[in-house]
Amino acid sequence: MRKPVAVGMAVGRSSRMDAKVAAVKKEVxxxxxxxxxxxxxxEEIAELRHRLLAWYDVNHRILPWRKNPHSKRSDRDxxxxxPEDKSDFAYCVWVSEVMLQQTRVETVKAYYTRWMEAYPTxxxxxxxxxxxxxxxxxxxGYYRRARxxxxxxxxxxxxxxxxxxxxxxxxxxxxxxxMYTASAIASIxxxxxxxxxxxxVIRVLSRLRALAGDPRAPANTKLHWRLSNSVVDADRPGxxxxxxxxxxxxxxxxxxxxxxxxxxxxxxxxxxxxxxWGADSEGGxxxxxxxxxxxxxxxxxxxxxxxxxxxxxxxxxxxxxxKRPDKGLLAGLWEFPNVPVGAKTEEEGSKPPRGREExxxxxxxxxxxxxxxxxxxxxxxxxxxxxxxxxxxxxxxQTTIVDVCSLQVDAKAFGTLSEMQGPRETRLVPxxxxxxxxxxxxxxxxxxxxxxxxxxxxxxxxxxxxxxxxAEADKSQRRLDQFFGKGARVKDEE
Ligand code: SF4
Numbered sequence: 001m002r003k004p005v006a007v008g009m010a011v012g013r014s015s016r017m018d019a020k021v022a023a024v025k026k027e028v029x030x031x032x033x034x035x036x037x038x039x040x041x042x043e044e045i046a047e048l049r050h051r052l053l054a055w056y057d058v059n060h061r062i063l064p065w066r067k068n069p070h071s072k073r074s075d076r077d078x079x080x081x082x083p084e085d086k087s088d089f090a091y092c093v094w095v096s097e098v099m100l101q102q103t104r105v106e107t108v109k110a111y112y113t114r115w116m117e118a119y120p121t122x123x124x125x126x127x128x129x130x131x132x133x134x135x136x137x138x139x140x141g142y143y144r145r146a147r148x149x150x151x152x153x154x155x156x157x158x159x160x161x162x163x164x165x166x167x168x169x170x171x172x173x174x175x176x177x178x179m180y181t182a183s184a185i186a187s188i189x190x191x192x193x194x195x196x197x198x199x200x201v202i203r204v205l206s207r208l209r210a211l212a213g214d215p216r217a218p219a220n221t222k223l224h225w226r227l228s229n230s231v232v233d234a235d236r237p238g239x240x241x242x243x244x245x246x247x248x249x250x251x252x253x254x255x256x257x258x259x260x261x262x263x264x265x266x267x268x269x270x271x272x273x274x275x276x277w278g279a280d281s282e283g284g285x286x287x288x289x290x291x292x293x294x295x296x297x298x299x300x301x302x303x304x305x306x307x308x309x310x311x312x313x314x315x316x317x318x319x320x321x322x323k324r325p326d327k328g329l330l331a332g333l334w335e336f337p338n339v340p341v342g343a344k345t346e347e348e349g350s351k352p353p354r355g356r357e358e359x360x361x362x363x364x365x366x367x368x369x370x371x372x373x374x375x376x377x378x379x380x381x382x383x384x385x386x387x388x389x390x391x392x393x394x395x396x397x398q399t400t401i402v403d404v405c406s407l408q409v410d411a412k413a414f415g416t417l418s419e420m421q422g423p424r425e426t427r428l429v430p431x432x433x434x435x436x437x438x439x440x441x442x443x444x445x446x447x448x449x450x451x452x453x454x455x456x457x458x459x460x461x462x463x464x465x466x467x468x469x470x471a472e473a474d475k476s477q478r479r480l481d482q483f484f485g486k487g488a489r490v491k492d493e494e
Contacts, residue, residue, distance in 0.1 A: 020046035027234060039209070040231060044267050048208075049233040049240060055263035056243035061250070063105065064112050065096035068239055090164035090189035091122040094152075094177070097184045098145050102394075105249070111140055122164065125150065126157040134333055135439035142394070143330055143441070148176025166190035179225075188238035195228030196241045197221070200248025206291035207252060210269035215291040257287055299397040305355035306338035307363060307383060308451040310406040311428060313414035317406070318428035319448070320417065321440075322366060329393065333441050334427055337362050341401065353385060359403065366424050367407075367417075386453065389446045400443065402450045 024042040040048065057072045067082035067089075083089045095115055099108045115136055119125040125133075130150060137146035152174045156164055164185070165171055171182035179197075186192035195201075202215045205227050213220050233240035251258050259271050270287040277284035309320040321334040339362055341355035360383065383403040391398050409417070420426040429436040437448060 017046060017050065020050060023234070024049075039227060040267070045231050048231055048264055048267050051263040051266070052243045052247065053233060053236060053239060056239060056246060059250075060242070060246055061105070063096075064109055064116075065092055066242070068242075070236070070239065086166065086189055087164040088121060090166075090185050091125075091153075092116070093185050093188045094164070094181065095149065097181050098149055098176070099140060101145065102142055103140055107140070111136070122153050122156055123162060125153040126162075128153075130332055138439050139442050139445075141442065143333060145176070147331065151175045152177060164189070166192065168192065168194050184241065187232065187241050191237060193232055193234050193237045195225065195230070195232040195237075196245070197224045197228050198245060200245045200252075201228055201241075203254065203291055204244055204248045204252045204264070207257070207270040207287050208264060208268050210273060210290055212290075213292055214294045216294065255288065259287060297395075299392065299395050301397050301399075303341040303354075303399045303401065304338045305341050305353075305359050305401045305403065306336040306447055307359055308336055308386075308402060308404040308447055309363065310404070310431060310451075311409055311414065311417060312406060313409050313411055317431040318414075319431060319437075320366075321427045321429060321444070323425040323427070329396070330441060330443075334429075335441070335444055336402075336447055337366055338400070353401070353403075355401070356383065356403070359383070366420075366426065387450045389450065391443045391446065398443075400447060402447045404451050 021043050024045045053070075057068065057070050060066065060068055060071065060073070062073065069082075083092065096108070096112055099111055099115075118132070118136055119128060128150060130147065133146050133150050134143060137143060140146075155174050156162060160170075160174075165174075166186060166189075168179075168182045168186045171177050171185055172179060174182075177185075183194040183196045187194045187196065202224055205211070205224055206215055209227065211220065211223070215221075215224070228244075231240075231244075247262070247264065251262050252264075259265055259268070262268070262271075265271055268287070270285075270290045273285045274287050310317045311320050312318070320337070322337050324330050324333050324335055326332050337359065339355050339358040383405045385401065385403050388399055388401045391400065414428070417426055418428045429440070431437075437445065440448070
């Protein structure tokens with residue numbers, strides 16, 4: 001078994017560092033974990049903690065959720081101080097950590113600020129309704145995370161006396177809080193000595209110890225947790241964890257690590273190997289060989305067809321949306337009526353658009369009756385295809401073909417459509433409401449963008465409609481009767 005190499009250990013170490021090394025040796029008995037595959041020795045741990053924290057205090061980013069009382073940044077006063085109450089602080093850490101999963105820091109900043117304005121405390125969130133939570137989350141993706149935050153807040157309110165627990169094991173029991181989030185909250189908000197493992201930490205640790213193999217394999221996941229738990233600083237665990245993640249995000253990046261600026265270069269086995277081989281040697285080892293790249297399973301391909309149906313009443317247009325089921329992908333979110341579309345066939349060129357008939361059938365069903373002659377027959381041709389877009393979920397690559405059409409209704413029918421409940425719950429969102437549109441999911445907004453591409457023509461159309469004046473208004477009731485009675489009549493977006 002290879003003994004770990006204490007790369008770059010300081011010669012003539014200071015007595016302060018000696019004391020740090022002695023403290024590390026006390027934490028874990030020498031001859032135990034440190035001597036096993038890939039782990040650090042006590043001297044390396046002491047060095048790593050010291051260097052990483054010193055680097056972090058000067059170089060950490062200023063983020064709305066980040067609090068570093070040891071900061072040496074001149075602009076460290078940016079943002080309010082951490083909440084004095086640890087449970088309140090834990091709530092802030094929780095929200096930020098959940099938002100940061102799968103999402104870039106720059107994107108999260110605005111979402112975090114908006115969220116905290118809406119739900120400044122855990123108690124506020126526990127009282128929230130899912131609809132509003134989803135609206136605030138719109139655009140961040142992975143909506144399950146928002147739902148879990150809400151469920152978690154209610155769990156803490158009902159089962160934990162309204163206060164966030166401080167131990168990893170207790171935090172882990174809260175719905176939606178996994179090991180990573182539990183450890184991040186425990187270390188950052190409560191100062192518990194718990195390491196964290198996320199994508200950035202895996203990359204940094206894999207390089208520091210030149211760890212081979214699939215980093216997501218169970219044995220390596222276990223190893224990363226052991227490594228992380230052994231290096232985390234006992235006095236400043238929260239800052240150390242954030243420093244390790246910050247290093248991965250800003251210095252030890254996937255493709256172009258800045259090893260020259262790295263505070264951990266003296267402890268980095270991957271860098272040592274690269275340097276031993278010689279920087280100009282082609283085909284030699286590189287720090288970017290770690291962690292091993294594992295081919296991802298290709299996403300499932302799906303195609304759907306949706307209809308941007310604009311319902312106009314008293315001169316104001318509204319998008320008609322339906323609610324998704326409460327379980328599964330995008331659970332409980334609003335979307336345009338849509339149907340799955342089969343795979344493309346070779347003869348498709350000469351056939352009617354894929355899924356059009358099914359979509360018309362669905363619209364008829366939503367608009368009541370399901371057997372609307374004009375809609376299912378010639379009316380189907382009134383739908384106008386305006387394009388398609390792709391949207392990637394974690395495991396699905398979805399193509400959405402977008403049709404548009406519009407419908408004039410009177411106030412009574414408008415009221416009916418806005419309140420439809422049951423299996424086909426509907427909602428009408430004003431076309432000109434920026435806030436209403438912004439609160440919709442990314443996929444819905446992409447479809448709206450395609451619809452908006454018709455904007456100029458549509459505004460000409462609206463002017464013409466004004467000229468038509470009363471005559472058009474009189475016609476609208478007749479059209480509605482056709483929709484809800486004998487047959488449906490739809491009008492193209494021009
Ligand atoms: S020396 Fe380079 S590869 Fe090693 S941890 Fe630092 S940035 Fe990453």
